[in-house]
Amino acid sequence: MRILGNGTASTRAIRRSVWRSGATLAVLALVAGAAGCAPEPTAEPTKTTAPEPVETPEPEPAPEPRPGVGPACPTDHCVSVAFAGDFLFHPGLWRPFAIPTNDAGQNFDFVPLLEGAKPYLDKSDLAIYQQETPLAAPGGPYAGFPLFSTPPEVAAAAKAIGFDVATTASNHSVDMGTEGLVRTLDVLDAAGLEHTGTYRAEGERDVPLIVEANGAKIAIITSTYGLNGNFSEFDWQVDFSGTDFDLDIQRSIEKAKAARALGADIVIGLQHNGAEYWSEPTSEQTADAHALMDSGEFDFMYSNHTHSIQPFELYEGKWIHYGTGNFISESAPPANRVNNEFLLSRIQFAKQPDGSWSTTDLAWAAATNLQNQGYKWCSVASDAPQGVCQWAEFDADVRERTRATVESMGAAEHGLREWRITEE
Numbered sequence: 527m528r529i530l531g532n533g534t535a536s537t538r539a540i541r542r543s544v545w546r547s548g549a550t551l552a553v554l555a556l557v558a559g560a561a562g563c564a565p566e567p568t569a570e571p572t573k574t575t576a577p578e579p580v581e582t583p584e585p586e587p588a589p590e591p592r593p594g595v596g597p598a599c600p601t602d603h604c605v606s607v608a609f610a611g612d613f614l615f616h617p618g619l620w621r622p623f624a625i626p627t628n629d630a631g632q633n634f635d636f637v638p639l640l641e642g643a644k645p646y647l648d649k650s651d652l653a654i655y656q657q658e659t660p661l662a663a664p665g666g667p668y669a670g671f672p673l674f675s676t677p678p679e680v681a682a683a684a685k686a687i688g689f690d691v692a693t694t695a696s697n698h699s700v701d702m703g704t705e706g707l708v709r710t711l712d713v714l715d716a717a718g719l720e721h722t723g724t725y726r727a728e729g730e731r732d733v734p735l736i737v738e739a740n741g742a743k744i745a746i747i748t749s750t751y752g753l754n755g756n757f758s759e760f761d762w763q764v765d766f767s768g769t770d771f772d773l774d775i776q777r778s779i780e781k782a783k784a785a786r787a788l789g790a791d792i793v794i795g796l797q798h799n800g801a802e803y804w805s806e807p808t809s810e811q812t813a814d815a816h817a818l819m820d821s822g823e824f825d826f827m828y829s830n831h832t833h834s835i836q837p838f839e840l841y842e843g844k845w846i847h848y849g850t851g852n853f854i855s856e857s858a859p860p861a862n863r864v865n866n867e868f869l870l871s872r873i874q875f876a877k878q879p880d881g882s883w884s885t886t887d888l889a890w891a892a893a894t895n896l897q898n899q900g901y902k903w904c905s906v907a908s909d910a911p912q913g914v915c916q917w918a919e920f921d922a923d924v925r926e927r928t929r930a931t932v933e934s935m936g937a938a939e940h941g942l943r944e945w946r947i948t949e950e
Contacts, residue, residue, distance in 0.1 A: 594651045594740040596874055596950065597887040603877040604886070605742040607794070608650035610643075610689075610870050611830045611850030612658040612696075613680055616670040619856040620677050622901055631664050636683035640854065642903045642912050643870055645947050646891060647688030650872050652739035654746065655684060655853055656798075656830045657692040657721070660699070660706035661713045672754070673701040678709075681717035691737060695723030695750040695765040696798050696831065704759045723748040723765050731762045734785035742792060742875065742883070745785035747824075749773045750798035751831070771810065773797055775817045782823035792875055792883050795827035800849055803834050803864055805931050807848035815839075815846045825883060826873055834864035835928055838888065838937035845873065845885055854903055857895060867924050868893040868903065869932070872945060888937075889945035892928035894921070909946040 593599035596606035623634045647653045659674035661681060669675040684692065692714050700707055707724050714721045722735035736745045752770040767774035782793045795818045800811050807815075811829060818824050819841055828847035829836070836849025851869045858865035874887035897904040897915045904915035906925045915921050933942065 592741050594874070596649050596651070596872060597889075599874075599876060600886050601876045601878060603741065604874055605651045605740045605744070605792070606649070606872055606874045606887075607739070607744065608647055608653040608870060608872045609794075609828060609847075609850065610653070610655040610853040611868070612656045612833065612852045612855070613676075613684070614658050614833065614852050614855040615674070615676045615680065616856040617668070619854070619901060620668065630682075632679050632682070633665060634677045634679040636677075636679055637686050639901055640683050640687050640903050642893070642897075642905060643853075644687040645911060646870055646872070646905075646945065649947060649950050650688075651742075652691070652737065652744060653689045654691040654693060654794075654796075655689050656696065656796075656850070657681075657684075657694050657710065657714070658696050658698055658830075660702040661710040662702075662706075663709060674698050675702050675706065678713045681713045681719060685717045685719055689719065690739075691720045691722070691735070691746060693723045693746065693748050693796055694721055695748040695796075697750060697752050697754045699724050699750065699764045699766075700753055700756050700758045704763065707758075707763060722746055723750070725763055728760065728762050731765060732781065732784070734781050734788065734790070736785060736788060736790050742877070743790050745782065745788075745790035745793045746796060747778050747781050747785065747793065748796045748798070749778055771799075773799060773814050775814060778818060779821040779823055782821070786823065791877075792825045793823055795824045797827065797829045798831045800829055800832040800836070802832050803862060804832060805834050805836060805849075805864060806934070807836055811848055815848065816841060819844055819846065825875065826885065835867060835869045835892075835931050837935040838890075838932050838942050839935040840937060840940040845888055847871065854895060856901075866895050867928060868895065869928065870905075870945075888942050890928070890932055890942070891945040891947065892925045894924050905947070907946055908944060909948040911947050 592603045594604040594606050623636050623639055625635050627633055659676045661678040662668050662675040664678060668677055708726055711726060720737055725731045734745045736743050749765045751773060758764050761768055785793050797814060801808050815827055818827050826845050830850045832849045833852050834849060835851040839846045853868055855865055869890055869892060871890045873885060875883045876886040877883050891905055891907045893903055893905045894915050895901055904912050906915050906921040
Protein backbone atom coordinates (compact mmCIF):
# COMPACT_ATOMS: atom_id res chain seq x y z
CA MET A 527 0.00 0.00 0.00
CA ARG A 528 1.39 3.42 -0.99
CA ILE A 529 -0.01 6.60 0.52
CA LEU A 530 -0.77 9.39 -1.91
CA GLY A 531 -2.32 11.89 0.47
CA ASN A 532 -2.71 15.25 -1.18
CA GLY A 533 -0.19 14.66 -3.98
CA THR A 534 -1.27 15.37 -7.57
CA ALA A 535 -1.71 12.68 -10.21
CA SER A 536 1.34 12.14 -12.44
CA THR A 537 1.15 12.72 -16.19
CA ARG A 538 2.06 9.96 -18.55
CA ALA A 539 4.68 10.86 -21.17
CA ILE A 540 3.29 10.46 -24.64
CA ARG A 541 5.72 9.52 -27.38
CA ARG A 542 5.15 11.27 -30.63
CA SER A 543 6.85 10.72 -33.99
CA VAL A 544 6.88 13.24 -36.77
CA TRP A 545 6.99 11.98 -40.33
CA ARG A 546 8.82 14.10 -42.85
CA SER A 547 8.15 13.72 -46.59
CA GLY A 548 10.34 14.79 -49.47
CA ALA A 549 8.99 17.17 -52.13
CA THR A 550 9.38 16.25 -55.76
CA LEU A 551 10.29 19.26 -57.94
CA ALA A 552 9.13 19.27 -61.59
CA VAL A 553 11.76 20.46 -64.08
CA LEU A 554 10.53 22.50 -67.01
CA ALA A 555 12.61 23.00 -70.19
CA LEU A 556 12.20 26.52 -71.52
CA VAL A 557 12.62 26.76 -75.23
CA ALA A 558 13.35 30.11 -76.84
CA GLY A 559 11.51 30.31 -80.17
CA ALA A 560 12.73 33.67 -81.33
CA ALA A 561 13.52 33.56 -85.15
CA GLY A 562 17.17 33.50 -86.14
CA CYS A 563 18.42 32.70 -82.65
CA ALA A 564 20.10 29.52 -81.60
CA PRO A 565 18.21 27.55 -78.93
CA GLU A 566 19.30 28.03 -75.28
CA PRO A 567 20.91 25.00 -73.62
CA THR A 568 18.57 22.91 -71.44
CA ALA A 569 19.35 22.92 -67.68
CA GLU A 570 20.16 19.60 -66.04
CA PRO A 571 17.21 18.08 -64.15
CA THR A 572 17.19 18.50 -60.37
CA LYS A 573 17.71 15.25 -58.44
CA THR A 574 14.74 14.08 -56.29
CA THR A 575 15.61 13.68 -52.59
CA ALA A 576 14.32 10.46 -51.01
CA PRO A 577 12.47 10.79 -47.64
CA GLU A 578 14.71 10.38 -44.63
CA PRO A 579 14.03 7.15 -42.75
CA VAL A 580 12.09 7.68 -39.51
CA GLU A 581 12.14 5.22 -36.66
CA THR A 582 8.71 3.70 -36.03
CA PRO A 583 7.78 4.01 -32.36
CA GLU A 584 7.40 0.75 -30.50
CA PRO A 585 3.89 0.06 -29.22
CA GLU A 586 3.24 0.50 -25.52
CA PRO A 587 3.64 -2.84 -23.74
CA ALA A 588 0.43 -4.38 -22.44
CA PRO A 589 0.05 -3.82 -18.68
CA GLU A 590 0.83 -6.76 -16.45
CA PRO A 591 -2.26 -8.36 -14.90
CA ARG A 592 -2.87 -7.23 -11.29
CA PRO A 593 -5.52 -9.58 -9.91
CA GLY A 594 -4.89 -8.69 -6.26
CA VAL A 595 -5.51 -11.05 -3.37
CA GLY A 596 -8.83 -12.60 -2.51
CA PRO A 597 -11.46 -13.87 -4.93
CA ALA A 598 -10.67 -14.60 -8.58
CA CYS A 599 -10.40 -11.38 -10.57
CA PRO A 600 -12.74 -11.28 -13.61
CA THR A 601 -10.61 -8.65 -15.39
CA ASP A 602 -6.90 -7.85 -15.56
CA HIS A 603 -6.92 -5.61 -12.48
CA CYS A 604 -8.74 -5.98 -9.15
CA VAL A 605 -8.40 -4.63 -5.63
CA SER A 606 -10.08 -5.95 -2.48
CA VAL A 607 -10.90 -3.91 0.63
CA ALA A 608 -11.71 -5.45 4.03
CA PHE A 609 -13.67 -3.23 6.39
CA ALA A 610 -14.46 -3.66 10.07
CA GLY A 611 -16.40 -1.86 12.76
CA ASP A 612 -15.57 -0.37 16.12
CA PHE A 613 -12.62 -1.24 18.32
CA LEU A 614 -14.53 -0.76 21.58
CA PHE A 615 -12.43 -1.35 24.71
CA HIS A 616 -13.81 -1.38 28.25
CA PRO A 617 -11.63 -2.28 31.27
CA GLY A 618 -12.75 -5.91 31.33
CA LEU A 619 -11.46 -6.36 27.78
CA TRP A 620 -8.02 -4.83 28.22
CA ARG A 621 -7.08 -6.15 31.69
CA PRO A 622 -6.55 -9.80 30.63
CA PHE A 623 -3.90 -8.67 28.14
CA ALA A 624 -1.66 -6.74 30.52
CA ILE A 625 2.02 -7.71 30.38
CA PRO A 626 5.17 -6.57 32.19
CA THR A 627 6.49 -3.50 30.41
CA ASN A 628 8.55 -4.74 27.48
CA ASP A 629 11.51 -3.20 25.62
CA ALA A 630 9.11 -1.25 23.41
CA GLY A 631 7.48 0.31 26.47
CA GLN A 632 4.27 -1.65 25.95
CA ASN A 633 2.10 -2.66 28.88
CA PHE A 634 -0.42 -4.75 26.89
CA ASP A 635 -0.25 -7.33 24.12
CA PHE A 636 -3.51 -7.40 22.17
CA VAL A 637 -2.29 -9.57 19.30
CA PRO A 638 -3.61 -12.78 20.91
CA LEU A 639 -7.01 -11.10 21.24
CA LEU A 640 -7.22 -10.04 17.58
CA GLU A 641 -5.09 -12.52 15.63
CA GLY A 642 -8.05 -14.67 14.55
CA ALA A 643 -8.83 -12.03 11.93
CA LYS A 644 -5.36 -12.11 10.38
CA PRO A 645 -6.08 -14.81 7.74
CA TYR A 646 -8.97 -12.68 6.49
CA LEU A 647 -6.95 -9.48 6.36
CA ASP A 648 -4.14 -11.32 4.58
CA LYS A 649 -6.65 -12.02 1.80
CA SER A 650 -7.37 -8.32 1.27
CA ASP A 651 -5.33 -5.66 -0.50
CA LEU A 652 -6.43 -2.97 1.95
CA ALA A 653 -8.00 -3.23 5.42
CA ILE A 654 -9.84 -0.49 7.34
CA TYR A 655 -11.12 -0.40 10.93
CA GLN A 656 -12.86 2.16 13.15
CA GLN A 657 -10.77 3.51 16.04
CA GLU A 658 -13.84 4.39 18.07
CA THR A 659 -12.11 5.85 21.12
CA PRO A 660 -9.09 8.08 21.83
CA LEU A 661 -5.83 6.43 22.84
CA ALA A 662 -4.12 7.06 26.17
CA ALA A 663 -0.45 7.71 26.84
CA PRO A 664 1.64 4.61 27.72
CA GLY A 665 0.80 3.67 31.29
CA GLY A 666 -2.54 5.48 31.22
CA PRO A 667 -4.65 6.70 32.76
CA TYR A 668 -7.20 4.49 31.01
CA ALA A 669 -10.96 4.85 31.13
CA GLY A 670 -14.08 3.22 29.75
CA PHE A 671 -17.56 4.64 29.25
CA PRO A 672 -18.57 7.45 29.12
CA LEU A 673 -15.26 9.23 28.43
CA PHE A 674 -12.93 6.66 26.90
CA SER A 675 -9.16 6.51 27.09
CA THR A 676 -7.94 3.25 25.55
CA PRO A 677 -4.51 1.62 25.95
CA PRO A 678 -2.39 2.76 22.99
CA GLU A 679 -1.08 -0.76 22.34
CA VAL A 680 -4.34 -1.35 20.44
CA ALA A 681 -2.87 0.45 17.42
CA ALA A 682 0.26 -1.72 17.21
CA ALA A 683 -1.87 -4.86 17.44
CA ALA A 684 -4.20 -3.63 14.69
CA LYS A 685 -1.21 -3.09 12.42
CA ALA A 686 0.33 -6.44 13.36
CA ILE A 687 -2.73 -8.41 12.27
CA GLY A 688 -3.02 -6.60 8.94
CA PHE A 689 -5.03 -3.39 9.20
CA ASP A 690 -3.76 -0.47 7.09
CA VAL A 691 -6.14 2.42 7.86
CA ALA A 692 -7.91 3.62 11.00
CA THR A 693 -10.93 5.90 10.73
CA THR A 694 -11.31 8.17 13.75
CA ALA A 695 -14.45 10.31 13.36
CA SER A 696 -16.87 9.17 16.09
CA ASN A 697 -19.06 10.44 18.88
CA HIS A 698 -16.07 9.78 21.19
CA SER A 699 -13.44 11.64 19.13
CA VAL A 700 -12.94 14.40 21.71
CA ASP A 701 -13.54 12.40 24.91
CA MET A 702 -9.99 13.36 25.98
CA GLY A 703 -10.02 16.82 24.38
CA THR A 704 -7.47 18.13 21.92
CA GLU A 705 -4.62 16.42 23.77
CA GLY A 706 -6.25 13.01 23.39
CA LEU A 707 -7.19 13.65 19.78
CA VAL A 708 -3.65 14.60 18.78
CA ARG A 709 -2.11 11.81 20.84
CA THR A 710 -4.31 9.27 19.07
CA LEU A 711 -3.04 10.43 15.69
CA ASP A 712 0.55 10.32 16.94
CA VAL A 713 0.09 6.72 18.14
CA LEU A 714 -1.49 5.68 14.85
CA ASP A 715 1.41 7.26 12.96
CA ALA A 716 3.93 5.45 15.14
CA ALA A 717 2.17 2.14 14.43
CA GLY A 718 2.28 2.75 10.68
CA LEU A 719 -1.48 3.17 10.29
CA GLU A 720 -2.94 5.78 7.95
CA HIS A 721 -5.94 7.65 9.34
CA THR A 722 -8.73 10.06 8.55
CA GLY A 723 -11.63 11.56 10.50
CA THR A 724 -9.77 13.74 13.01
CA TYR A 725 -7.04 16.30 12.35
CA ARG A 726 -4.17 18.18 13.97
CA ALA A 727 -4.19 21.40 11.94
CA GLU A 728 -6.57 23.69 10.11
CA GLY A 729 -6.95 22.77 6.45
CA GLU A 730 -6.18 19.07 6.91
CA ARG A 731 -9.86 18.18 7.14
CA ASP A 732 -10.40 19.30 3.56
CA VAL A 733 -7.66 17.08 2.13
CA PRO A 734 -9.00 13.59 1.31
CA LEU A 735 -7.03 10.55 2.38
CA ILE A 736 -6.01 8.59 -0.71
CA VAL A 737 -4.15 5.31 -0.31
CA GLU A 738 -2.81 3.05 -3.03
CA ALA A 739 -3.46 -0.69 -2.88
CA ASN A 740 -2.48 -3.06 -5.69
CA GLY A 741 -2.16 -0.14 -8.09
CA ALA A 742 -5.59 1.36 -7.33
CA LYS A 743 -5.95 4.77 -5.68
CA ILE A 744 -8.65 4.57 -3.00
CA ALA A 745 -10.11 7.58 -1.18
CA ILE A 746 -11.86 7.29 2.20
CA ILE A 747 -14.29 10.06 3.20
CA THR A 748 -15.68 10.09 6.78
CA SER A 749 -18.23 11.91 8.93
CA THR A 750 -19.86 11.54 12.37
CA TYR A 751 -23.34 12.50 13.52
CA GLY A 752 -22.09 14.15 16.74
CA LEU A 753 -19.71 14.29 19.69
CA ASN A 754 -21.98 13.21 22.57
CA GLY A 755 -22.59 16.82 23.54
CA ASN A 756 -18.87 17.51 23.90
CA PHE A 757 -17.11 20.20 21.89
CA SER A 758 -13.95 20.16 19.87
CA GLU A 759 -11.58 23.02 20.56
CA PHE A 760 -11.62 23.90 16.85
CA ASP A 761 -14.39 23.14 14.39
CA TRP A 762 -11.89 21.65 11.89
CA GLN A 763 -10.65 18.93 14.26
CA VAL A 764 -13.32 16.33 13.43
CA ASP A 765 -15.34 15.38 10.35
CA PHE A 766 -18.47 16.76 12.02
CA SER A 767 -20.82 19.48 10.84
CA GLY A 768 -21.12 21.06 14.28
CA THR A 769 -24.82 20.25 14.47
CA ASP A 770 -25.92 16.97 16.04
CA PHE A 771 -27.40 14.42 13.63
CA ASP A 772 -26.33 16.47 10.63
CA LEU A 773 -23.74 14.56 8.59
CA ASP A 774 -23.21 17.47 6.18
CA ILE A 775 -23.72 15.32 3.10
CA GLN A 776 -22.74 18.08 0.70
CA ARG A 777 -19.37 18.51 2.38
CA SER A 778 -18.65 14.79 1.95
CA ILE A 779 -19.63 15.03 -1.70
CA GLU A 780 -17.31 17.99 -2.26
CA LYS A 781 -14.46 16.13 -0.59
CA ALA A 782 -15.15 13.12 -2.82
CA LYS A 783 -14.95 15.41 -5.86
CA ALA A 784 -11.61 16.70 -4.60
CA ALA A 785 -10.41 13.11 -4.28
CA ARG A 786 -11.40 12.40 -7.88
CA ALA A 787 -9.52 15.52 -8.99
CA LEU A 788 -6.45 14.18 -7.18
CA GLY A 789 -6.65 10.93 -9.12
CA ALA A 790 -8.71 8.62 -6.90
CA ASP A 791 -9.98 5.59 -8.82
CA ILE A 792 -12.38 4.43 -6.09
CA VAL A 793 -14.11 6.54 -3.42
CA ILE A 794 -15.49 4.96 -0.24
CA GLY A 795 -17.79 6.87 2.09
CA LEU A 796 -18.02 6.12 5.82
CA GLN A 797 -20.72 7.51 8.09
CA HIS A 798 -20.74 7.16 11.89
CA ASN A 799 -24.47 7.18 12.59
CA GLY A 800 -27.61 5.18 13.38
CA ALA A 801 -29.55 3.99 16.43
CA GLU A 802 -27.44 1.99 18.86
CA TYR A 803 -28.20 -1.73 19.17
CA TRP A 804 -30.76 -1.71 16.34
CA SER A 805 -30.41 -4.31 13.61
CA GLU A 806 -31.97 -2.20 10.89
CA PRO A 807 -31.16 1.28 9.58
CA THR A 808 -33.17 4.30 10.60
CA SER A 809 -34.91 6.40 7.97
CA GLU A 810 -32.21 9.05 8.46
CA GLN A 811 -29.45 6.50 7.81
CA THR A 812 -31.14 5.37 4.62
CA ALA A 813 -31.71 8.91 3.40
CA ASP A 814 -28.13 9.98 4.11
CA ALA A 815 -26.65 6.91 2.45
CA HIS A 816 -28.82 7.33 -0.63
CA ALA A 817 -27.90 11.01 -0.86
CA LEU A 818 -24.21 10.12 -0.95
CA MET A 819 -24.72 7.49 -3.61
CA ASP A 820 -27.04 9.72 -5.68
CA SER A 821 -24.17 12.18 -6.06
CA GLY A 822 -22.40 9.72 -8.35
CA GLU A 823 -19.10 10.39 -6.51
CA PHE A 824 -19.01 7.25 -4.34
CA ASP A 825 -18.39 3.66 -5.33
CA PHE A 826 -19.36 2.18 -1.96
CA MET A 827 -20.38 3.43 1.45
CA TYR A 828 -20.81 1.90 4.88
CA SER A 829 -21.67 2.93 8.43
CA ASN A 830 -20.56 2.12 11.94
CA HIS A 831 -21.50 3.33 15.45
CA THR A 832 -24.59 1.23 16.30
CA HIS A 833 -22.62 -1.65 17.92
CA SER A 834 -24.95 -3.94 16.02
CA ILE A 835 -24.81 -5.57 12.60
CA GLN A 836 -27.15 -4.10 9.98
CA PRO A 837 -28.08 -5.04 6.38
CA PHE A 838 -26.39 -4.65 3.03
CA GLU A 839 -28.35 -3.01 0.22
CA LEU A 840 -27.73 -2.84 -3.51
CA TYR A 841 -28.86 0.67 -4.41
CA GLU A 842 -28.84 1.92 -7.99
CA GLY A 843 -26.20 -0.66 -8.86
CA LYS A 844 -23.86 0.13 -5.95
CA TRP A 845 -23.52 -1.32 -2.47
CA ILE A 846 -24.37 0.23 0.90
CA HIS A 847 -23.71 -1.44 4.26
CA TYR A 848 -25.75 0.15 7.02
CA GLY A 849 -23.90 -1.20 10.04
CA THR A 850 -20.62 -3.05 10.60
CA GLY A 851 -21.27 -3.71 14.28
CA ASN A 852 -18.23 -3.94 16.54
CA PHE A 853 -14.98 -5.52 15.52
CA ILE A 854 -14.18 -6.34 19.16
CA SER A 855 -15.81 -5.47 22.48
CA GLU A 856 -16.24 -6.69 26.04
CA SER A 857 -19.17 -9.05 26.62
CA ALA A 858 -22.50 -7.35 27.26
CA PRO A 859 -25.46 -8.98 29.08
CA PRO A 860 -27.38 -11.58 27.03
CA ALA A 861 -30.23 -9.12 26.58
CA ASN A 862 -27.85 -6.94 24.59
CA ARG A 863 -26.22 -9.75 22.65
CA VAL A 864 -25.81 -7.74 19.41
CA ASN A 865 -22.92 -5.96 21.13
CA ASN A 866 -21.07 -9.31 21.22
CA GLU A 867 -21.71 -10.27 17.58
CA PHE A 868 -19.10 -9.01 15.14
CA LEU A 869 -18.68 -8.71 11.39
CA LEU A 870 -15.69 -8.51 9.05
CA SER A 871 -16.47 -7.93 5.38
CA ARG A 872 -14.61 -7.57 2.09
CA ILE A 873 -15.53 -5.88 -1.17
CA GLN A 874 -13.72 -6.44 -4.47
CA PHE A 875 -13.52 -3.85 -7.26
CA ALA A 876 -12.53 -4.74 -10.82
CA LYS A 877 -11.25 -2.32 -13.44
CA GLN A 878 -13.31 -2.47 -16.62
CA PRO A 879 -12.02 -1.98 -20.20
CA ASP A 880 -13.34 1.61 -20.24
CA GLY A 881 -11.28 2.46 -17.13
CA SER A 882 -14.17 2.47 -14.67
CA TRP A 883 -14.29 0.28 -11.55
CA SER A 884 -17.20 -1.91 -10.51
CA THR A 885 -17.96 -4.23 -7.60
CA THR A 886 -17.48 -7.88 -8.49
CA ASP A 887 -17.58 -9.60 -5.09
CA LEU A 888 -18.91 -8.87 -1.60
CA ALA A 889 -18.53 -11.26 1.33
CA TRP A 890 -19.08 -11.28 5.11
CA ALA A 891 -17.81 -13.33 8.05
CA ALA A 892 -19.47 -13.38 11.46
CA ALA A 893 -17.47 -13.57 14.68
CA THR A 894 -17.82 -13.60 18.44
CA ASN A 895 -15.57 -12.40 21.26
CA LEU A 896 -14.83 -15.56 23.25
CA GLN A 897 -12.99 -18.84 22.75
CA ASN A 898 -12.30 -21.35 25.52
CA GLN A 899 -13.91 -18.90 27.96
CA GLY A 900 -11.31 -16.23 27.25
CA TYR A 901 -11.57 -13.07 25.17
CA LYS A 902 -10.57 -13.68 21.56
CA TRP A 903 -11.90 -12.53 18.18
CA CYS A 904 -13.21 -15.84 16.85
CA SER A 905 -14.84 -16.48 13.48
CA VAL A 906 -18.10 -18.41 13.54
CA ALA A 907 -18.20 -18.74 9.74
CA SER A 908 -19.57 -22.05 8.50
CA ASP A 909 -16.10 -23.32 7.57
CA ALA A 910 -15.01 -22.84 11.24
CA PRO A 911 -11.46 -21.60 10.49
CA GLN A 912 -10.65 -21.30 14.22
CA GLY A 913 -12.57 -24.36 15.36
CA VAL A 914 -15.36 -24.01 17.91
CA CYS A 915 -15.51 -20.54 19.47
CA GLN A 916 -18.00 -20.78 22.33
CA TRP A 917 -19.97 -23.96 21.60
CA ALA A 918 -21.28 -25.36 18.33
CA GLU A 919 -24.92 -24.36 18.79
CA PHE A 920 -24.00 -20.87 19.98
CA ASP A 921 -21.62 -20.32 17.05
CA ALA A 922 -24.24 -21.47 14.54
CA ASP A 923 -26.87 -19.22 16.12
CA VAL A 924 -24.63 -16.15 15.84
CA ARG A 925 -23.83 -16.97 12.23
CA GLU A 926 -27.44 -17.53 11.19
CA ARG A 927 -28.68 -14.44 13.07
CA THR A 928 -26.02 -12.48 11.21
CA ARG A 929 -27.00 -14.02 7.89
CA ALA A 930 -30.64 -13.10 8.41
CA THR A 931 -29.66 -9.50 9.22
CA VAL A 932 -27.18 -8.82 6.41
CA GLU A 933 -29.53 -10.40 3.83
CA SER A 934 -32.73 -8.74 5.11
CA MET A 935 -32.80 -6.15 2.28
CA GLY A 936 -32.38 -8.74 -0.48
CA ALA A 937 -28.58 -8.59 -0.76
CA ALA A 938 -28.10 -12.34 -1.25
CA GLU A 939 -30.14 -12.18 -4.45
CA HIS A 940 -27.55 -9.76 -5.84
CA GLY A 941 -24.45 -11.74 -4.92
CA LEU A 942 -23.68 -11.10 -1.24
CA ARG A 943 -22.13 -14.29 0.14
CA GLU A 944 -20.55 -15.73 3.25
CA TRP A 945 -16.77 -15.37 3.39
CA ARG A 946 -15.31 -18.87 3.79
CA ILE A 947 -11.62 -18.15 4.21
CA THR A 948 -10.52 -21.79 4.15
CA GLU A 949 -11.65 -22.03 0.51
CA GLU A 950 -9.29 -19.29 -0.69
